[in-house]
Amino acid sequence: MPQPTGRPNARLGQTMADLARSIAVVLAAVAVIMVIIHRASPDPVREVSISAPLMLANMQATFPIEVPQNQAGYRLTSARFKGIPTPVWHLGYVTPNNDYVQLEQSATESTQFLKSQLVGTKKAGSVKINGLTWTIYDGQEQDALVRLAKGVTTAVSGTAPLDELKRVANSLATQKQTQLL
Numbered sequence: 001m002p003q004p005t006g007r008p009n010a011r012l013g014q015t016m017a018d019l020a021r022s023i024a025v026v027l028a029a030v031a032v033i034m035v036i037i038h039r040a041s042p043d044p045v046r047e048v049s050i051s052a053p054l055m056l057a058n059m060q061a062t063f064p065i066e067v068p069q070n071q072a073g074y075r076l077t078s079a080r081f082k083g084i085p086t087p088v089w090h091l092g093y094v095t096p097n098n099d100y101v102q103l104e105q106s107a108t109e110s111t112q113f114l115k116s117q118l119v120g121t122k123k124a125g126s127v128k129i130n131g132l133t134w135t136i137y138d139g140q141e142q143d144a145l146v147r148l149a150k151g152v153t154t155a156v157s158g159t160a161p162l163d164e165l166k167r168v169a170n171s172l173a174t175q176k177q178t179q180l181l
Contacts, residue, residue, distance in 0.1 A: 045094050050079045054175065057081035057089050063107045063152040065089055067175035068168045074101070086113070099160035101168055106153050117155040118144055129169050136162065145169050 050067070057065045060083045068074070073096030082088045089105040106113050121139035128134075129145075137144040137157075144157035145165050156169045 045075055045077060047075050048077060048079055050076055050091070053079040053081050056083075058175075061087050061089060061107070063087070063105065063150075064174040066103070066105060066154065066172040067091065068093075068101075068103065069171045069173050071168065071171065072096075078102075086110070088113075095160050095164065097160070099158060099164065101156065101158040101160045101165065103168070103172070104153075104155045104157070107151060109148050109151060109153055113153055114146065114155075117146070117153075117157060127166065129166060134166075134169060138162075 054065065054067070060081065065081075066089075068091070071093065074093040076091065077094055078090065078092035080090050082090075087107045089103070091103045093101045095101055104117055118137050118139075120141050121137035121144055124136045124138035126133050126135050127145070132147055132149065134145040134147045134156075137146065142157055142159055143162045143165055144155055145162075147154045147169075154172070156165050156172075158165065160168075
């Protein structure tokens with residue numbers, strides 16, 4: 001059993017108001033810390049420039065490099081040209097609806113290149129775009145349009161609806177300038 005010391009206990013004079021003031025001070029400190037460390041979430045889409053990859057592709061490719069034209073609201077997220085062993089031109093975009101569209105061109109009609117572009121899709125017919133025949137591939141994750149012409153395979157694919165992919169395929173033009181999209 002504790003023995004009385006004869007000194008007054010400082011805690012006997014504390015009230016609920018004192019407790020409320022202490023909690024308010026702690027919450028105010030937490031609020032200040034939250035305001036200091038809170039930052040707006042950045043857009044997770046990182047845009048890239050087409051200039052250097054397009055210049056490299058135009059210098060090294062054995063086929064005409066195509067780029068979608070006038071795609072308002074599209075954000076270019078990847079652009080690259082790989083020249084070895086088979087030249088491949090790649091562009092990847094996030095659409096205004098946050099879908100993904102990519103363009104892949106290669107100086108090959110190899111079924112291996114096509115398989116890599118068409119994972120999880122099945123042939124679903126064909127369509128004429130600008131007088132050229134494109135094969136439609138339908139899948140759960142993505143759709144694709146593929147054109148084989150003069151030893152070059154062009155694939156427009158992504159999570160965007162098929163009509164959007166057709167619009168992109170329709171807008172393709174040989175691109176030597178670096179100022180577009």
